[in-house]
Amino acid sequence: MNSKTISYGILRAVGAIVGVLGLLWFLFQIRSVLIYIAFAAVISLMGRPLVSFLKRKLKFNNTLAVVFTLFITILVFFGISMLFVPIITEQGQLIGEIDINKIGDDLDQLNQEISDYFNVEKLSFIELFKQTDLMQFFDLKAIPNLINSFLSGFGAVLIGLFSVLFISFFLLKDSQLLENSLLVFAKKEDENKFMRAFTKIKDLLSRYFVGLLLQVCILFILYTILLLIFGVNNAIAVALIAAILNLIPYIGPLFGGVLVLFLATTSNLGYDFPTVILPKLTYILIGYLIIQLIDNFLNQPLIFGTSVKSHPLEIFLAILIFGLLFGIGGLIVAVPFYTAIKVIAKEFLSEYKIVKTLTKDL
Incomplete structure (x- = not known):
């Protein structure tokens, strides 16, 4: 084996390593897009039985069945999110009414009753909780900043939702789309x-x-x-x-x-x-x-x-x-x-x- 063959082999190995690293770097840079595709793939897999049912039993055409399936999906996720609205609203109203001393007294009473009932030593972390000024960890003035940060990210969330739904639509409409896209990596x-x-x-x-x-x-x-x-x-x-x-x-x-x-x-x-x-x-x-x-x-x-x-x-x-x-x-x-x-x-x-x-x- 001459030096040219060895050099060529080394160059090929280095090129392959650089290519793999470049591919990994590229995939890392578009990771958000890959996450959108993954969520869309899961939605399409879950929605396929409903699309098939609508086309077979109710005689929907393909596009209408896909649109109806995505509409049902949106309603489900919207209904789930609405379950948490009362909790968020309630907690927001109660933030300014928090009585640290009252919470400490209630926990102290619970701690004492537990220790008496089970005949064990009083739990030390409860005392630590009472003795700690929790307000130094929770700055209520920072709440507006947190809300602003949340609202500023709302646009990105909307883009993500739109992307997932858009990709899901085409994956559901053309069940062979993903296969054909990945088929380019397979040998003939x-x-x-x-x-x-x-x-x-x-x-x-x-x-x-x-x-x-x-x-x-x-x-x-x-x-x-x-x-x-x-x-x-x-x-x-x-x-x-x-x-x-x-x-x-x-x-x-x-x-x-x-x-x-x-x-x-x-x-x-x-x-x-x-x-x-x-x-x-x-x-x-x-x-x-x-x-x-x-x-x-x-x-x-x-x-x-x-x-x-x-x-x-x-x-x-x-x-x-x-x-x-x-x-x-x-x-x-x-x-x-x-x-x-x-x-x-x-x-x-x-x-x-x-x-x-x-x-x-x-």
């Missing part, structure tokens, strides 16, 4: 395999996201009933937050439960702990655990088993690995990415025994 001889894999991924993820939406709706209804029964403030909004948190595997339900119990406690500050607060928290916790059992043994097996056709152990390991690699974001995207990897492996690596074993149900 692999185009058929690529199309089969992409079609399978789209069908599986469409069922998966629709299943997640159904899961959130079921949990939202059950949480709302539970919180309304025990008189938790802003029960509907709290139930919605807890249901959405449940989309984060394993960690989400824990955070949701802590949130529910915390808000149930703050809703009853000033009441007697042994006779009012503790029984109510116990009943709410039992109800929350029952709902989680319903979700774990009925909802999730139906979603994971039927929609993405994966064994629960596969799902657990995929979520664990993605969570370790990418944090909370990895927990959320683990199932869709693992499903896509399985389908692609089946099409391009089917000669391997492990691939045949993992993808035999696809």
Whole structure:
């Protein structure tokens, strides 16, 4: 091997590295656009069954079915956002009425009752809370600046919403648009395999996201009933937050439960702990655990088993690995990415025994 060949090889390697780094830099610069496309893809996958239903059963033409689907999507997100308006308005009115001493006294009373009931030492962080001048951490004069900052970013939010809806419209209108766009990266001889894999991924993820939406709706209804029964403030909004948190595997339900119990406690500050607060928290916790059992043994097996056709152990390991690699974001995207990897492996690596074993149900 002469020096010219070695130099040429080195130049090719350097060029490839520079090209990859340049591509990564470019993708980082347009990350907001990629996020818009990702949200639009999820909306299109969730909306595909409704578009198909409108075209097949109600004889809508393609464009009208897509427009109606996007209209329903906008109504759903608008309705969800409106749930939080009363909370924001109420909290805004109460900001100027906060009595730090009263809050400290209520928490001190609760702390004393808990320590007496369980015969434990008084919690030190409550004393620290009382002794701390919280107003030094919360400057009420900064609220107008925060509002101005929020309003200044409102235009960017509108641009993002318009972009997502615009992209979603064309993805729903032309179901082959995304496939054809990505097909340019496939070799000529692999185009058929690529199309089969992409079609399978789209069908599986469409069922998966629709299943997640159904899961959130079921949990939202059950949480709302539970919180309304025990008189938790802003029960509907709290139930919605807890249901959405449940989309984060394993960690989400824990955070949701802590949130529910915390808000149930703050809703009853000033009441007697042994006779009012503790029984109510116990009943709410039992109800929350029952709902989680319903979700774990009925909802999730139906979603994971039927929609993405994966064994629960596969799902657990995929979520664990993605969570370790990418944090909370990895927990959320683990199932869709693992499903896509399985389908692609089946099409391009089917000669391997492990691939045949993992993808035999696809």
